[in-house]
Amino acid sequence: MSEAAVRNERATRRIDTTEPLTIGDVIRRTGVSASALHFYERKGLICSARTSTNHRLYERHVLRRVSLILVAKRLGISLADVGEIFQALPTDHAPTHEDWQRVSRAWKRQLEARRHQIEALERELTGCIGCGCLSMKACLLLNPDDALESEGPGPVRIQRDSAP
Template sequence: MTPSPTDKVMTVGQLAARSGVAVTALHFYESKGLIHSTRSSGNQRRYPREALRRVAVIKMAQRLGIPLATIHDALKTLPIGRAPTAADWQRLSEQWRQDLTLRIDKLLMLRDQLDGCIGCGCLSLQSCPLRNCDDQLGVQGPGPQLLEPGADPAL
């Protein structure tokens, strides 16, 4: 059943259908405090209509690689009882922009250094910035210390 525009609440099935998010994911979001529901007299979940917009914010943030804990903190800054607005999204996206820029810069640096690591095999050389920055594992012996823990170096 599709809610009418005058409905103030949605069932979990209606929210799932409208948002494209599985019921189990909605239950998970609720268990993490990302969305909230009330209970009907029959103890069924009822979500306010603004939960639909909150789910959209959660999904977009996840697509950007924002951790759920960070999404949770951001959603706590939104007023309860109304859907997030474009201004709310602008404020949230500004908070996340610097972190995203730093992650993009780090990924670009790793991408540009990747060719130097392909084929080396040991992943513990002093020059390997990808797996063993500053050769912290070199004191444990030669070879791929993290890939073969406890392996006999004589083999």
């Protein structure tokens, strides 16, 4: 059978959307390794059922969860933050439109806060590059005599000024 015929057969074949997916199916559909799926499961980000032979079976809505995990990783969102957001979603059935809307609004707020922090850091770095640290009085990284120790670790002036 030609490659085009195989593609055509796949396209016309009806998919039983109630049938769970094997781990191989999820790997093929998401590009995520089995070890990553096991890790996500241990972290409570996804869940599976077991067959009598102890093979994992996944509901189809797991594909969306895994896809969101991959997008979050690309955006630099930690798995802990993903887990926090996913706690608002049901694990025993596909989330409703309202569930996804609630989650997306929460994520949007987090991304907006992160964007503000990045923009503030970008402004500071542009200033640093522009001054070349010739102006030690204006530099937000300056901490003479460790006077800022009581305010916490790291570049506290930058963190304080870039807080949303």
